[in-house]
Amino acid sequence: xxxxxxxxxxxxxxxxxxxxxxxxxxxxxxxxxxxxxxxxxxxxxxxxxxxxxxxxxxxxxxxxxxxxxxxxxxxxxxxxxxxxxxxxxxxxxxxxxxxxxxxxxxxxxxxxxxxxxxxxxxxxxxxxxxxxxxxxxxxx
Numbered sequence: 001x002x003x004x005x006x007x008x009x010x011x012x013x014x015x016x017x018x019x020x021x022x023x024x025x026x027x028x029x030x031x032x033x034x035x036x037x038x039x040x041x042x043x044x045x046x047x048x049x050x051x052x053x054x055x056x057x058x059x060x061x062x063x064x065x066x067x068x069x070x071x072x073x074x075x076x077x078x079x080x081x082x083x084x085x086x087x088x089x090x091x092x093x094x095x096x097x098x099x100x101x102x103x104x105x106x107x108x109x110x111x112x113x114x115x116x117x118x119x120x121x122x123x124x125x126x127x128x129x130x131x132x133x134x135x136x137x138x139x140x
Contacts (some may be wrong), residue, residue: 007031009042022046024048029133033111058072077130080137081134096112105118
């Protein structure tokens with residue numbers, strides 16, 4: 001699955017740093033707000049829960065004072081990602097007001113809603129994150 005991500009940080013460096021620090025493999029998952037808001041963060045996954053805090057996902061973001069902050073991001077498994085397929089690559093909006101254009105379609109809304117403009121015939125797929133990977137959501 002080819003998904004276009006636009007992380008804020010150097011994800012390779014973050015993976016290396018936290019894998020060494022925590023002694024377990026860490027990998028980048030996505031950049032997203034988890035609560036439908038406008039504060040997106042780079043989200044990373046570890047297979048085993050953190051020994052002190054119990055979370056498997058953590059988010060890194062820069063706060064208003066310019067400080068790097070870390071937070072529990074386990075809620076990422078509870079949200080859906082509506083992604084637009086453009087020539088085999090999936091694109092998603094990172095947060096509520098993350099409006100951008102790719103080719104002939106614009107996408108907006110993050111986890112809060114999906115708003116498309118332009119070529120509305122583009123295929124939209126709904127995915128979820130499970131165990132650190134994107135899977136296509138099965139709708140009943």
